[in-house]
Amino acid sequence: MSNAVWAVWRAPCPGLRTSVLPVPFRAVSRDLRITPCRMYSTSRQSMLPIPSLLSQLLGQPSRPTPAPISSQRFNLVSTPRRFKRTSAASQKPKPKSDPSVVHPRQKPFSDAEIKAIFGPAKFNAKLGNRILAVLHGHRLTGTLDADLPVDIARIVTKQQVDTALGWLRDEYPVDEDAAIFARIEREDRAAEEKLVRRAEKLGLYKPQSGSYDAELGEEGSPYGKSVLKEARERNEKRLLAEQERKRQEWLDGEKEEQERLKFEFGKNTSLQQYEEAALTEARPRADPIERPYLAWVQKHHIAATNDSPESMNITNSQRLLAPLLFSIVVLALCYTFAQKYEFPARKDRIMPDVPPAVATVGAIVAANVAVTLLWKYIPPAWKLLNRYFVIVPFYPSSLGMIGSTFSHQTWRHLGTNMMVLGLMGTRVHDEIGRGNFLAIYFASGVMGSVFSLTRSVILGRLGMTSLGASAATSGIVAAWCMSHFNDKLTMWILPQGLQDQIWTYGWVFLTCLVGTEVFSLIAPAFLLRAWPLSRLTKMDHAAHLGGYATGAGCGYTLMQKRKEQTW
Structure with a gap:
């Protein structure tokens, strides 16, 4: 009779046979005191006792559990005697207990709460709290099939x-199925x-990213990070660092520039009278990021300012x-041009319909107008303009003698000269x-530039620059x-x-113009302070x-010719 019960018991359950379920779902059949087919979950119907399960399978009413099993406690720890079974399942190592609590x-729960949960148990509130913590931890980690700690398994x-x-499950609901799947x-x-x-260690497998578990790329790409993108990021960091270095050099160079100017003024006595104006040019430098x-x-x-050491050592x-x-x-x-030039025929002109x-x-x-636009709106052109389109007595340029006649820095200056040129030219x-x-x-x-440069050098006014077409237009007016x-x-x-x-002779008009220039040149400064004479000082x-x-x-040569x- 006893053998028949055991045979029937093993028939509907996996028992010691190989399970077809995944490893985490294998029934814990290593101990006959644990229900083989049961798995803890949130469903109460899945926790059927063994006699009830046998009754459903055999179509018979439930009978009491055999005495050798029901008369003993359901110890969750396998005894050495029963561990001697030779089946494959019984020889597998036990899963390690989850240490999470x-x-x-x-x-903590009080003694009254522990007794309400477990009934008249023989353990105190401290052990009851530990049992609840261990079970709750197993629920959260999906390890309800794992063994309980030894100190708990011996008592409960x-x-x-x-x-x-x-x-x-009633008081603290948890999705145990999700926890099991996560496990x-x-x-x-x-x-x-x-x-x-x-496999990677044996050389049988080599991931595309170079090594297993390598850092993923953007959005979890298994191909790893892009080498080109990493190179671009390194270059960007290098460029940013270089820009920051240049920015600091630019901001720190203001003090160095002022010290350099003071040193140069101290060496050259002819420039000391312009020290204040030159230092004003070294204004506080703007931050490249903010402005x-x-x-x-x-x-x-x-960059357009000439700081060549050779300019300090030349003589007048x-x-x-x-x-x-x-x-x-x-x-x-x-x-030569005036003597050799021949006016082209109408068919050879670029714009034949425009008067010559x-x-x-x-x-x-x-x-x-083109040169003025460069002065006003094209800062990179300033270095070229300062060199060849303005007369600088301190370090003059030969080409500047003719280039300055096409150079204006203000629209009013340009408009005045071009108006005279348009009316008289x-x-x-x-x-x-x-x-x-x-x-x-x-x-x-050119001769106006020579007069201006010579006067500035002789008087020691090396910092006084000159530009404009007024000398050329003055020559046109004088010739007329x-x-x-x-x-x-x-x-x-x-x-x-x-x-x-209202009329005058040509020589009288020219005499008045020249007299005005001479008076403005030799008159004391206090006589020219009032407007509009103050404009003459500039x-x-x-x-x-x-x-x-x-x-x-x-003009006199042409008149005589x-x-x-005529004669």
Whole structure:
């Protein structure tokens, strides 16, 4: 009878046979005192006792559990006697107990609560709290099939464990199925990692990312991080570090610039009177991050400043020699051009429908406007403009003698000179021709630069710069006055009746212009403080006088030549 019961008992259950379920779901059949087919879950119906399960399988009413089993406690720890079974399942190592202990609540349960949960048990509240914490931890980690700690397994019975689990499920619901699946995933992942590491160690497997468990790429890409992206990030970091270094050098260079200027002024006594103005130029430097445009402009302003040591060691003779020789060459070219130039035929002109005077004057005006735009809006061009389009007595440039006649830094200065050129230039061009007109224009501009540079060097005003087309336009006006030396000149904007009353001779008008320049040049400064005479202090009167002298000389030569042809 006893053998039949055991045979029937083993029939519907996995028993000691190999299970077809996954490893985490295998029934714990290593101990006959644990229900083989039971797995803890949130469902109470899955916790059926063994006699009830046998009754359902055999179609018989439930009978009491056999005495040898029911009369003893359901100890969850296998005894040595029963551990001697030779089946494959019984020889497997027991799963390690989960050391996690999670209390259902922060406040421990009292003795009354423990007795209400377990009934009249023989253990105290401390052990009851530990039992509840261990069971709750197994619920959270999905290890309800694991063995209980030894100190608990020796005391509690299966019925007490089931009672505690039931109470925890009622009071502290947990998705035990999800915890079990999470445990399965952890174990599967660990097993997979172990196998892959072993295969990688043996050389049987090599991941695309270079090594197993390597750092993933963006959005968990298994291909790892992009080498190109890493190189780009390194280059970006390097560039940012370089920009920060240059930024600090730029901000720290302000003090160094001021110290350098003071040192240079101390060595050169001719520049000491301009120390305050020069130091003002070394204004506080803008932060490239906060004010990038201003910092960009300041960098080009500093780059356009000549700080060559050679400029400190040249003499006044050296400052004048090269510009004077260059000016002589320009005058010779102007004379040759005036003698050899032949006006092209209508079919050979670029703009045959435009009057020659308008085309010539318009080209000069366009060149002046282009240079002004560079001064106003193109800071990278300042270095070129400072070198070849302005007269700097401290370190003059030969090409600057002619380039300065096309250079203006303000629209008012440009407008004044171009207005004079437009009003007088077309008339003079029609009277004397293009060759003579261009020769007088360039010769007057160069001689005006020579007068201005010579005066500044002799007086020691090495920091006074000069630019503008006023010397060239002055030469055009002087040439026109000499061409109409004894003619009556009047203003064309006056009515016809007033033109007969308000007039003057050409030589008188030229004398008034030259006298004004001479007076402004030699008059004391206090006489020119009142407006509008204060505007005269900002003009380069020496350049104007040079232009008047050159234009008058050329005009007188043309007048004598015309008289000879008339005779």
